[in-house]
Structures are given as C-alpha cells and as structure tokens.
Amino acid sequence: TNLYGPNDNFDLEKSHVLPALIRKMHLGKALENDHWDAISSDLNALPIERVNGNSSKEEILSVLDKYGIKKKDDNIHLEIWGTGKPMREFLWSEDMADACVFLMEQRDFNDCYDQDNKEVRNTHINIGTGVDISIKDLAELIQQKIGFKGELYFNTEKPDGTLKKLTDPSKLHDLGWKHTVSLSQGIEQVYSWYTTKK
Template identity: 55%
Template sequence: CESFNLQYGTNYIAVMPTNLYGPHDNFDLERSHVLPAMIRKIHLAHCLKEGNWEAVLKDLNLRPVEGVNGQYSQEEILNILKKYGISESGVELWGTGTPLREFLWSEEMADASVFIMEQVDFKDARSHINIGTGKEITIKALAELIMKTLGYTGKLTFNSSKPDGTMRKLTDPSKLHALGWHHRIEIEEGVQRMYEWYLK
C-alpha cells in the first residue's frame, strides 16, 4: 500500500485488526476461534447440566459436530461432546487459561474501517493502523465471564497438557485513538450480545 501510494499517488491504508467476534461467527467446534468455541461449549454443558436434552439436539441439528447431529443416539452425542471437553459434569478447555487475548466486536471493526476510509489520508497515517481495544483478558477470566453470562454453575477445568498458544496478542490502537475513533462495546456487553445472537 505504501509503495503504491508513493509511486502512483493512491490513498490506500492498511488496517490490522485484533481478534474479532460477533454475529455470524464460526461456532464449529472443529474450526472456530476461542471465544465462539467457549460460548458453544459452555452453552452445551449448561444444557446437559440442566437436563435440557431438547436444546442439545436443537444445537447439534443446527451445527453438527463431526457429522453428528440430533438424530444420533444419546450415547453417540455424549461421546462426541466429551471429545471436545463437554460433559454433564463440566467443561474442559485447552491450556492453562493464562494467555491474554484482546477482542473487538466485529461490527466495530467495520465501523472503524469506514471511519478510516472517510476521515484519514495516508499522509496522516504513514503506515498501517491497528484496530482494537487495547484491552486484554485471560482465557480463564473470559471463560468465567461466559459462565456468569449464561448462568452456568458447572465445573471449569484446564488441560495444561494441551498447548496455550501465543501468550499475548495485544494491539496498540493509540494511532486510531489519536485520529478520533474508539471502540464502544466492552467484552462484557459483547459476550451478552453474542450469546443472545447464538440462541436466536
């Protein structure tokens, strides 16, 4: 982008987003990112703990896990959920729960991008612009926030024999803040909105 701008007089600006989450996210347990995966895992564990088998079947009919949907036997369903750390007794997540992550509501990423296109020139930006909140939360604290949001009182465990991944992934959005854009949706509100969307 910078080379094109210098050579051809274009006004391209590269943006670098942090972890995004929001409506239409990927809740596939095999391929989803951490936040939607945790919401779904805790939701399913909550349904199992409450004995709400109908909700479990509905969930699997909408989003089968490894081809297993609500038409399978109860034993087959419980086995596939257990493979992903979901059971009547609790939820198991990979790693130690100590890595820090930053999350931005996806619609705010869109809003920030439009703001940059309309308000910012390359000569003012000079290089890429980070789009994020500049705030981070541990995986453990995020899981506990989701549990609280869902009203789930089951057991949460971390399997430290599994990888944690990168310990920190925090962006510095100070350039974007200086240009006049700030995020508005904090993680607590975002998780609530995300779960409401998921249930619908």
C-alpha cells in the same frame, strides 16, 4: 485482535476461542439441566462430526465428551486447553467495520506521504481495544453470562499458544475513534444471537 460477533464460526473443530467457549458452555448448561431439546436443536443446526439432534444420547454424550463437555455423574466438566494464562484482545466485528469506515473518511494518502523526503510513512493504524483478558477470565465471564454452573477444567497438558497478543490503538484513538461494545456486552449480544438464530 480477535474479532467476534453475529455470524461467527461456532464449529467446535474450527472456531476461535470465544465462540467455542460460548457454544461449549451453552451445551454444558443444557446438559446440566437435562434439556435435551436444546441439545438436539443445537446439533441439528450445527452437527459435530455428523452427530446431530437425531443421534442417540450415547452418541451425543460421546461426541460432547470428545470436545471437552464431560458428564461425570450429575456434574458437568468443561475442558479448556492450556493453563488459562494467555492474554487475548477481543473486538466486536461491527466495531471493526465502523473503524474501517472511519479511517476511510478521516485519512488519505497525503497523511502518509512525507513531501520533503518523498517517502511514504506512517501508514499503519492498529484497530483494536487496547485491552486484553486472560483465557481463564474470559471463560469465567462467559460462564457467568450464560449461567453454566459446571466446573471449568484447564488441561495443562495442552498448549497455551502465544502468551500475549495486544494491539496499541493509540494512533486510532488520537484520531477520535474508540470501540463502543465492551467485551461483557458483546458476549451477551453474541450469545443472544446464537441462541435465537436457529
């Protein structure tokens, strides 16, 4: 499961797909609205390759272009690696923490020990939502939540990675735990956190 939430890693060189898309679309939206104060504030909080908010507009545009936020005339194109077809599952980080506490309170060693055969069994419990979404649909959902109006460009010359990564949390659900934050709600919350943390 891909975890996301407050204090996520938004570094465009090292972050995972969801926080990277949020930051790229945030910067893309600021660029399409010619909102340089927002761009400067973002880059001062988290420079990209030593380019910060005090760098020249040319340096800023160059590094944004390198990371797939491309200004062409008055249009902004946001590059996303791959076809957009791979499916990914996302879980709000605080739901993960809640699930861990739930399991510590609800399970113990005796639940995993077969007394008759003197074996440890049934120890693994998946924590996840059991729901996945394509990278394309994720990008479009983030685009809608942020209000970025530019074009999404899927660069099919770049790798897709594994096509499907989905947990089966049915054992956890049977114990009585389910996630509480939907992906749509989580994107809104993490974007709000990102834009107010500075």
